[in-house]
Amino acid sequence: MRPIVHVKTDLYNRDVKQNTETILLNAALNGDADSFNRLCERYYPAMVAIAYSRLSDRSLAEDAAQEAFYIAFRDISKLKEPNHFGRWLTKICRNISSDMAKAKRRDKLVAIEELELQRGETTEQENYVEAVRSIISKLPLKAREVIYLRFYNKLTYQEISNVLGISQEAVNGRLRRAKKLIIKELGRHNSIEADL
Amino acid sequence: MKNKKDEKWLDETISRAVYIGEVKFDAKQWNEKYILNQSEAAKHSTIKPHKNLWRIIMESKVTKYSAAAVATLAITLVLLSPFGTSGNGGIVLADVQRKIDEIETMVIRGTKTFTRPGEDGDILEFCGVKCEFDLVKYSSIKYGLVEEGYVGDELVYRITLNRQKQQTLLVLPPCKKYGMFTSTDKQMQLLENLSPKGIINLLLEGYHRNLGRDDLDGVEAEVFECKDTEPFIGLLPKAIFDIQSLEGKVWIGIKEQLPVRVEGDLFIGKSLMTMFKDLNLHEVNTFGQYNVELDEEIFDIKPPEGYTEFTLSDILSLIPTKAKAGFAGLGVSFCIVPAGFIVWKRHRKKKTTANQH
Numbered sequence: 001m002r003p004i005v006h007v008k009t010d011l012y013n014r015d016v017k018q019n020t021e022t023i024l025l026n027a028a029l030n031g032d033a034d035s036f037n038r039l040c041e042r043y044y045p046a047m048v049a050i051a052y053s054r055l056s057d058r059s060l061a062e063d064a065a066q067e068a069f070y071i072a073f074r075d076i077s078k079l080k081e082p083n084h085f086g087r088w089l090t091k092i093c094r095n096i097s098s099d100m101a102k103a104k105r106r107d108k109l110v111a112i113e114e115l116e117l118q119r120g121e122t123t124e125q126e127n128y129v130e131a132v133r134s135i136i137s138k139l140p141l142k143a144r145e146v147i148y149l150r151f152y153n154k155l156t157y158q159e160i161s162n163v164l165g166i167s168q169e170a171v172n173g174r175l176r177r178a179k180k181l182i183i184k185e186l187g188r189h190n191s192i193e194a195d196l
Numbered sequence: 197m198k199n200k201k202d203e204k205w206l207d208e209t210i211s212r213a214v215y216i217g218e219v220k221f222d223a224k225q226w227n228e229k230y231i232l233n234q235s236e237a238a239k240h241s242t243i244k245p246h247k248n249l250w251r252i253i254m255e256s257k258v259t260k261y262s263a264a265a266v267a268t269l270a271i272t273l274v275l276l277s278p279f280g281t282s283g284n285g286g287i288v289l290a291d292v293q294r295k296i297d298e299i300e301t302m303v304i305r306g307t308k309t310f311t312r313p314g315e316d317g318d319i320l321e322f323c324g325v326k327c328e329f330d331l332v333k334y335s336s337i338k339y340g341l342v343e344e345g346y347v348g349d350e351l352v353y354r355i356t357l358n359r360q361k362q363q364t365l366l367v368l369p370p371c372k373k374y375g376m377f378t379s380t381d382k383q384m385q386l387l388e389n390l391s392p393k394g395i396i397n398l399l400l401e402g403y404h405r406n407l408g409r410d411d412l413d414g415v416e417a418e419v420f421e422c423k424d425t426e427p428f429i430g431l432l433p434k435a436i437f438d439i440q441s442l443e444g445k446v447w448i449g450i451k452e453q454l455p456v457r458v459e460g461d462l463f464i465g466k467s468l469m470t471m472f473k474d475l476n477l478h479e480v481n482t483f484g485q486y487n488v489e490l491d492e493e494i495f496d497i498k499p500p501e502g503y504t505e506f507t508l509s510d511i512l513s514l515i516p517t518k519a520k521a522g523f524a525g526l527g528v529s530f531c532i533v534p535a536g537f538i539v540w541k542r543h544r545k546k547k548t549t550a551n552q553h
Contacts, residue, residue, distance in 0.1 A: 044221035
């Protein structure tokens with residue numbers, strides 16, 4: 001019986017969360033700035049993660065998330081389906097991050113050099129973390145997004161599904177494929193290290 | 197992954213790899229950066245600046261002053277449009293917007309008063325005439341917009357923005373003068389903003405505050421306040437019309453779910469439109485006639501018979517040298533020239549002289 005209770009609680013929590021969001025969104029649509037701020041608080045970490053998956057720079061990612069909120073604030077009346085606020089915001093944030101990434105591209109070499117300097121001496125586990133970080137940065141964009149949302153934001157599949165506008169099964173599939181790629185690349189990394 | 201232990205290890209490693217530190221949304225900082233700081237917000241705005249407006253006005257066939265006066269009236273109409281509102285509680289913006297969608301025409305009445313800044317706030321006088329107008333406005337989504345300004349029973353100015361022909365006609369009955377020119381893109385944009393959806397979108401970009409219920413002669417309404425000039429930044433260059441602050445109040449009828457009254461207070465900084473003088477503008481609009489039948493002829497831009505087109509010299513001859521110097525960029529103050537007021541005053545002076553003889 002216990003698992004059933006858990007399921008019910010999860011469903012209840014999800015409903016409450018969704019209802020709260022709907023209330024906040026309706027108030028924001030009616031010009032209530034505080035409600036919009038609360039929505040921003042709710043989505044900020046996820047938007048930073050989405051932006052970071054493209055920019056690999058926390059400061060820029062935060063700027064992108066904040067700009068996304070500004071665009072959303074400005075154009076909120078254009079939001080046709082209030083239930084899709086999360087995915088709408090994600091699209092805005094993706095566009096802004098992509099623009100920023102293009103502008104940043106020319107500084108890429110400098111950034112890599114800085115990263116190299118920051119490394120220094122590390123333990124074995126830290127080596128793995130560094131290797132995984134490097135692998136993640138080379139993953140396809142969609143895989144990177146879902147990895148950040150899951151492992152940085154600790155979002156549930158349902159929450160990721162809301163933010164990305166895809167089904168939970170698709171979230172699961174993307175995560176599985178991303179992890180497989182990481183394992184594969186880690187194996188290659190280890191074999192290279194072993195060869196060395 | 198061979199087992200759960202490996203999977204757990206991988207998840208932990210990924211979590212560490214993607215950890216970039218805690219991030220927290222700072223509403224205060226965000227508001228300051230993006231909402232209150234207009235220049236930062238404008239940087240990200242998709243609204244393109246209208247760099248050529250000044251040139252358009254200066255090259256207008258009609259005098260630059262009349263063109264600028266038209267621009268002022270147009271902007272005032274936008275600022276005090278009955279469609280600009282939002283709120284919560286008893287009034288739901290979405291409902292108001294739905295209602296507004298059904299409105300094609302309306303008639304607005306009210307007053308427009310120019311005052312000097314200061315404790316006394318005395319009404320501005322130009323050549324002995326108080327700048328306090330009674331207004332009647334006719335608005336049609338299809339045809340355009342007309343504003344009539346009266347002093348007493350006398351019609352002082354009539355301005356017609358014809359949407360279909362993209363022409364603007366300024367008529368000054370006291371002196372039987374008129375000016376007509378092609379509406380600039382900016383003016384037409386202002387007219388577009390007068391559409392219900394346009395103005396709601398425009399005002400939704402700013403913050404609103406619900407001031408609660410009010411009773412307007414038996415009409416129960418909810419009052420909303422807007423103090424944000426951001427949506428209006430960039431509508432006109434600061435050199436022409438420098439809106440430094442704006443306080444607007446909108447009364448939305450609970451039963452009607454439509455705006456029933458709008459009050460606006462603008463503080464306009466030294467700019468061309470104020471002859472390089474700080475100035476206050478207070479306007480009150482009341483609404484009661486929605487979807488009334490408005491004849492297309494009301495929006496006709498054919499100059500009335502017996503009227504002649506006014507020229508730059510009509511106006512310049514009446515402006516003191518100091519003010520002209522102000523235009524040249526010397527920043528010398530003078531006083532405001534409401535639409536057609538100078539020409540009207542000239543006409544009155546002539547009349548007085550004739551009577552004395």
